[in-house]
Amino acid sequence: MNAPHRAAAAAPLPFYQPLADECEVFEAAWHQQLPLLIKGPTGCGKTRFVAHMAARLGLPLFTVSCHDDLSAADLVGRHLIAAGDTQWCDGPLTRAVRAGGICYLDEVVEARKDTTVVLHPLTDDRRILPIERTGEQLAAPPGFMLVVSYNPGYQHVLKTLKPSTRQRFVALAFDFPPPAVELTVLREEGGADEALARRLVALAAQLRRLGGYHLDEAVSTRLLVYAAKLIASGMAARTACRVALVEPLSDEPDTLAALMAVVDTQFGA
DSSP states (O other), X not given: OOHHHHHHHTSOOOOOOOOSSHHHXXXXXXXTTOXXXXXXXXXXXXXXXXXXXXXXXXXXXXXXXXXXXXXXXXXXXXXXEETTEEEEEEOHHHHHHHHTOEEEEETGGGSOHHHHXXXXXXXXTTOEEEETTTTXXXXXXXXXXXXXXXXXXXXXXXSOOOHHHHTTSEEEEOOOOOHHHHHHHHHHHHOOOHHHHHHHHHHHHHHXXXXXXXXXXXXXXXXXXXXXXXXXXXXXXXXXXXXXXXXGGOOXXXXXXXXXXXXXXXXXX
């Protein structure tokens, strides 16, 4: 057993229920020093999976939630004025390279296109991070791994990864787990008993089949866990489903009414 695995054994891993061979793929990519791209809908477990694997490998995890204004300096670092002096402050990407940990860029397509270019030297056989403002050129240690994720459902002409970026990664496709796995997640994460877990999973299947209401997203496993936790805390099931499963999906009164009608098939009016 190598050192990262010994470190991980000292603390419980964040709960994650594997769906296929994704844990083995992640670990193989880390051993081979390959960057990884994870694609899948919101709330299907991408971020939890990365946290689980970081703990499993005993590596520090540096997570960045990408957005439209994310700049290369936000990732790499910048000079800041402190106590009347100018000091260099590493960004999360630089800290991950120095520490030999995992840098996870969540929803990477949300970042500015010029930002992703800074990733290119880290995602080929060079595995370096040039820092132009300090003149450094950091070589990534064996333990460093770059992981990015995005939701293909949000992609359009202005929100895509360029082929020159995509083809630098090995990739995993995620989706919502099958009912048997979702049952386990709701019991372990949401504190639901078997009967409640089955009703919530059945409700999720009904909501995900609901078409014609222009929903941008299907109800996620994450939202099911939220509903289960609220019910387990004593909240009425119908109220919990309204605030956790219905209201987050839409602002349209007609759509909300249609979604609540589906909720009522499982939890009554």
